[in-house]
Amino acid sequence: MHTFLAADDAIEPLAGELGGADMEGVWLRSENLPAHLAFARQTLPRARRVEAASVNAWADQILQSIVGVLPEEGTWRLHLWPAYGEGRAGEHRCRLIRSALVEKLKKQRRALMRCQEESQEPFTRSTSLVQAVLTSPGSGLLSVSAAPEPHELRSIISAYPAGHITPAEDKTAPSRAFAKVIEAEMRLGRRIMKNETCVDLGASPGSWSHVALLRGAHVTAVDRSPLRADLMRHPRLHFHQGDAFKFRPPEPVDWLLCDIIAAPQRSMDLLLDWLRARLMRAFIVTIKFKGTDEYGQLDTLKQNAPPLCADFRLTRLCANKNEVCAFGIAARE
Numbered sequence: 001m002h003t004f005l006a007a008d009d010a011i012e013p014l015a016g017e018l019g020g021a022d023m024e025g026v027w028l029r030s031e032n033l034p035a036h037l038a039f040a041r042q043t044l045p046r047a048r049r050v051e052a053a054s055v056n057a058w059a060d061q062i063l064q065s066i067v068g069v070l071p072e073e074g075t076w077r078l079h080l081w082p083a084y085g086e087g088r089a090g091e092h093r094c095r096l097i098r099s100a101l102v103e104k105l106k107k108q109r110r111a112l113m114r115c116q117e118e119s120q121e122p123f124t125r126s127t128s129l130v131q132a133v134l135t136s137p138g139s140g141l142l143s144v145s146a147a148p149e150p151h152e153l154r155s156i157i158s159a160y161p162a163g164h165i166t167p168a169e170d171k172t173a174p175s176r177a178f179a180k181v182i183e184a185e186m187r188l189g190r191r192i193m194k195n196e197t198c199v200d201l202g203a204s205p206g207s208w209s210h211v212a213l214l215r216g217a218h219v220t221a222v223d224r225s226p227l228r229a230d231l232m233r234h235p236r237l238h239f240h241q242g243d244a245f246k247f248r249p250p251e252p253v254d255w256l257l258c259d260i261i262a263a264p265q266r267s268m269d270l271l272l273d274w275l276r277a278r279l280m281r282a283f284i285v286t287i288k289f290k291g292t293d294e295y296g297q298l299d300t301l302k303q304n305a306p307p308l309c310a311d312f313r314l315t316r317l318c319a320n321k322n323e324v325c326a327f328g329i330a331a332r333e
């Protein structure tokens with residue numbers, strides 16, 4: 001059985017994606033391990049329940065779960081987080097467990113020493129992941145995912161503990177929507193780079209363009225309405241007024257950014273059209289919902305987008321409301 005942590009307000013949608021699951025609050029258990037789960041925040045493969053009365057017992061349990069299981073080569077990470085209580089007590093307990101584990105590791109074989117303590121870089125093929133969740137001070141879940149599994153399942157296993165990213169703040173952006181681009185970049189492990197070319201569809205008032213311009217990119221912004229005045233004057237921004245669904249760039253661009261308010265099927269079809277026509281190298285596309293009835297439409301995207309991509313992700317971002325974000329890298333040939 002595998003354990004999944006549901007994204008905010010997404011327990012039922014996640015159960016639907018899993019084809020049924022045992023539910024315990026935000027934790028869902030299922031034997032299925034689908035390639036894409038838009039409504040999961042984190043996946044804990046083969047998680048088992050643990051009873052550990054003390055800090056020392058927790059450290060022992062974690063140590064026992066990895067000795068002889070993690071590969072001799074490569075690095076590993078420990079995601080250790082509390083999922084109980086309101087205050088700081090859980091975080092404090094996790095810090096103590098981590099310190100106790102580090103002491104125990106010093107007496108272990110060299111392979112176990114290669115723990116990347118705080119890294120949130122994308123998983124490589126040689127990264128292993130150990131996840132320990134305290135659902136109470138003395139009990140929780142423990143999952144060991146030996147390399148290359150975290151990399152191979154990177155669309156459902158997050159490099160961020162509990163899959164959580166606090167939405168970014170930027171008071172100079174025209175709206176809070178900019179946090180979606182930043183979070184998608186972080187999850188993908190690839191940022192918009194200086195001199196790259198971006199098409200931003202549904203760009204007004206301009207937060208996504210604002211991020212791309214800050215990164216040094218050249219932006220074609222498409223909307224029926226203009227962007228904020230300072231962005232309209234920016235030397236690296238070209239504004240195209242019109243229907244974003246009809247716009248096609250004269251030559252392929254580095255990034256398709258798309259945050260159009262539209263029916264989900266239209267946004268998904270737009271993404272698939274651009275991928276099939278090889279119009280972009282990377283993409284971040286918001287799929288917006290009214291209510292919950294249309295979530296099932298994501299199945300078409302889960303089937304059709306991955307063969308067109310080197311890396312395809314579909315997830316409800318921490319910065320998303322009733323939306324899901326499709327982002328990734330297009331296939332080269």
Ligand SMILES: C[S@@+](CC[C@H](N)C(=O)[O-])C[C@H]1O[C@@H](n2cnc3c(N)ncnc32)[C@H](O)[C@@H]1O
Nearest residue numbers: 177202204205206207208223224243244259261
């Ligand atoms: C959520 S807003 C985009 C916010 C923007 N990403 C930002 O960060 O500031 C959606 C935008 O889609 C635009 N839009 C909706 N349908 C459109 C269409 N067919 N063509 C062009 N723009 C469209 C709206 O005018 C609106 O500005």
